[in-house]
Amino acid sequence: MAMVRFARRCAGMVAVATCAITAPLQAQEAAPSSPPQAGRDIEVTGQRRPEAEAPRYAKCEALARDGHFAAVQIALSQMGMGTVPLLAPTRMPRNPDWNAAPLSPPGSPVPELGETRFGQARADLDPALVSIEPDDAAADPFGNSINSRDQAIALCQAAYQPGGADPNLRGNWPFSADWQDFGGRPASFVPGFNPARMVRNDRTLPTAFWLFDQHRYEESLDWFRRASRRLSSNSGGVEAALFIGKLNLLAPGAWANREDGIKWLKKAATSRFNPQQDLPVFDPEQPERNTAVGEAAVILGNVYRHGIGGVAPDMEEARRWYDRALDVGHLAAAQIMGDMSFEGVGTRRNVRRAVRYYRQAARFGLPSAQYSLAQLLEFGDEGVPQDLEEALGWYREAANAGHPGALFALAIAFDRGEGVPRNLDTALGFYKQAALLGHSGAMTSLGTMFYDGDGLPQDLAAAREWFRHAAERGDADGMANFAVMASKGEGGPTDKVAAWHWLTRATAARHERASMMLSALEAQLSPEERRALSARAVDS
Numbered sequence: 364m365a366m367v368r369f370a371r372r373c374a375g376m377v378a379v380a381t382c383a384i385t386a387p388l389q390a391q392e393a394a395p396s397s398p399p400q401a402g403r404d405i406e407v408t409g410q411r412r413p414e415a416e417a418p419r420y421a422k423c424e425a426l427a428r429d430g431h432f433a434a435v436q437i438a439l440s441q442m443g444m445g446t447v448p449l450l451a452p453t454r455m456p457r458n459p460d461w462n463a464a465p466l467s468p469p470g471s472p473v474p475e476l477g478e479t480r481f482g483q484a485r486a487d488l489d490p491a492l493v494s495i496e497p498d499d500a501a502a503d504p505f506g507n508s509i510n511s512r513d514q515a516i517a518l519c520q521a522a523y524q525p526g527g528a529d530p531n532l533r534g535n536w537p538f539s540a541d542w543q544d545f546g547g548r549p550a551s552f553v554p555g556f557n558p559a560r561m562v563r564n565d566r567t568l569p570t571a572f573w574l575f576d577q578h579r580y581e582e583s584l585d586w587f588r589r590a591s592r593r594l595s596s597n598s599g600g601v602e603a604a605l606f607i608g609k610l611n612l613l614a615p616g617a618w619a620n621r622e623d624g625i626k627w628l629k630k631a632a633t634s635r636f637n638p639q640q641d642l643p644v645f646d647p648e649q650p651e652r653n654t655a656v657g658e659a660a661v662i663l664g665n666v667y668r669h670g671i672g673g674v675a676p677d678m679e680e681a682r683r684w685y686d687r688a689l690d691v692g693h694l695a696a697a698q699i700m701g702d703m704s705f706e707g708v709g710t711r712r713n714v715r716r717a718v719r720y721y722r723q724a725a726r727f728g729l730p731s732a733q734y735s736l737a738q739l740l741e742f743g744d745e746g747v748p749q750d751l752e753e754a755l756g757w758y759r760e761a762a763n764a765g766h767p768g769a770l771f772a773l774a775i776a777f778d779r780g781e782g783v784p785r786n787l788d789t790a791l792g793f794y795k796q797a798a799l800l801g802h803s804g805a806m807t808s809l810g811t812m813f814y815d816g817d818g819l820p821q822d823l824a825a826a827r828e829w830f831r832h833a834a835e836r837g838d839a840d841g842m843a844n845f846a847v848m849a850s851k852g853e854g855g856p857t858d859k860v861a862a863w864h865w866l867t868r869a870t871a872a873r874h875e876r877a878s879m880m881l882s883a884l885e886a887q888l889s890p891e892e893r894r895a896l897s898a899r900a901v902d903s
Contacts (some may be wrong), residue, residue: 453643453652457606459578461615466577476569565590568599575606581618584610596634601655604631608659612672621672628666631659632684636691643692647728647764650695657693660684664699668708678709689723697724698732705739714744725757733761734769741772751782762793767802774805787818798829803838806830810844827854834865842869843877850884859888860895 571586587610590603604627611624634656643654653661661684666674668681682703688696701720704713718739724732737757743749755776761769774793777786791812797805810829813822827848833841842865848854850862863884869877888896 451641451643451654453646453654455649455652456658457575459575461580461613463578465579467579469579469582473570473573476566476573565593565599567593568603571603571606575610580610580614581616584614584618601631601634601659604628604634605655605659609662612662612666621674624672625663625666625674628659628663631655632663632687638692641691645692645694645727647730650729650731653693653695654691656691657688657696660688660691661693661696664688664696678703682709694724694727694729694732697721698729698735701732701735705735712745714739715746718747725760728760728764730761730764730766730769733757733764734766734772737761737769737772755782765796765800767797767800767805770797770800771802771805771808774808778808791818798832801836803833803836803841806833806836807838807841807844810841814844814848823848823854825854834868837872839869839872839874839877842866842872843874843880846877846880846884850887859884859892860899863888863892863896864899 567586567590571583571590574580574583574586584607587603587606591600591607594600594603596604608624608626608628608631611620611627613619613624636656641654641656643652643657646652664681664684666672666681667677667684670676682700685696685699685703689700697720701717701724703709704720705717706712718736721732721736721739725736734757737754739747740750740757741754755773758769758772758776762773770793774790774797775781776783776790777793778790779785791809794805794809794812798809806829810826810833812818813826813829815821827845830841830845830848834845846862846865846869849858849865851857863881866877866881866884870881
């Protein structure tokens with residue numbers, strides 16, 4: 364059987380289906396015994412337990428104790444430029460196993476939840492932020508003539524209450540998005556109504572979240588409905604509306620009403636949004652963090668894009684909701700909009716528009732957008748000129764965040780000397796980082812380097828092991844290369860049955876030469892090997 368040429372240097376700097384990435388610059392190291400586990404450890408970092416939502420006014424305590432923020436606020440106030448808008452905190456989405464059994468008996472009493480809002484106690488704030496005694500006198504970070512942190516916090520909290528306003532915080536803009544809940548008037552104008560006390564003493568929303576986290580979904584729906592009637596949007600009503608929508612749309616119970624779910628999600632997604640006060644904090648390391656308004660908009664985009672919950676796919680409607688998510692500060696939506704523009708989903712293919720979306724998120728540090736932008740700039744496309752220098756810059760930004768594709772792109776660049784001086788040691792380091800992150804093409808590339816002895820001592824056993832890992836992850840070159848080594852007994856025992864298996868899979872994956880090599884291998888099979896293949900076919 365003819366020997367396949369081991370693939371490492373792909374057609375372009377980034378060949379999505381066939382090449383890969385790297386790890387530390389230890390070129391003499393053999394393949395680890397189980398790189399898949401290493402990759403898996405990294406892949407699951409985004410699946411953290413969702414943090415409990417914190418009320419927006421919890422930001423007041425944090426900001427009042429932040430010296431840098433205080434200095435900025437004071438300087439701006441002295442220059443007559445007003446104050447820095449307060450950014451709304453984000454939280455991880457709660458996406459449970461809808462079929463999981465309840466953690467407590469349905470109908471059993473709800474425990475005392477204490478002083479919580481959205482499931483998080485005020486005391487749960489970062490200890491570093493609350494280490495200063497609250498009665499310490501200090502300059503007010505909000506630019507007001509008061510003498511203690513307690514007063515600064517109270518003033519900030521008052522501004523966040525329904526109908527609240529602070530003349531030093533950009534004028535008398537309303538904070539309540541649901542004035543109609545109070546007869547069409549701001550809550551602060553309703554005689555005898557104390558919104559701060561109502562919100563502070565509310566137990567409907569904490570109870571709803573507790574029941575939800577206990578997998579008692581039908582019961583939690585009832586409490587979310589109570590919360591939606593009791594709380595204004597800014598005080599938790601949007602969260603309640605979001606979960607009423609999610610429960611009705613996604614929960615498997617017969618009690619769920621899909622049409623009602625869409626209605627409530629739209630209510631949450633279209634809640635009033637003030638970009639000066641409601642702009643969420645974006646964390647590029649956790650781009651899935653979102654606000655209730657943004658999450659509702661993203662869910663609706665997914666619903667109409669993929670036809671979830673019995674809704675007919677509607678690409679134009681999907682784009683509209685993704686656009687809303689982006690408008691309310693969910694920068695990860697820019698990646699989706701860029702992909703849809705690039706692929707022509709729901710609209711004519713528009714590469715220049717895709718670049719605009721990618722660049723918007725890339726500038727804020729979203730690694731996936733940086734990588735997508737770099738790919739377009741590396742090769743160029745309709746209306747987008749090639750710019751290798753800028754592409755390499757964005758690859759570096761994404762690689763610094765551990766993006767496997769970007770690491771692989773840099774490996775290829777240093778391997779070939781494209782846009783940078785050729786350096787096999789640096790290329791090897793990037794290949795290894797990508798391989799340890801689970802990039803199948805990088806595993807194949809690393810296997811090739813071990814096989815050829817290019818840049819490091821030849822090690823056939825290590826090469827075979829890396830090809831096996833690449834094959835198991837679906838890389839067609841890895842399948843073919845492992846099959847060749849197994850059929851010839853290189854780097855390990857001869858195993859033509861395994862070689863036949865992987866060449867068959869490589870053929871199905873449309874590897875260019877796998878079909879020809881498979882025919883050559885079948886001509887070499889002994890009767891025992893043919894019987895083994897027949898037995899395997901029967902077992903499968």
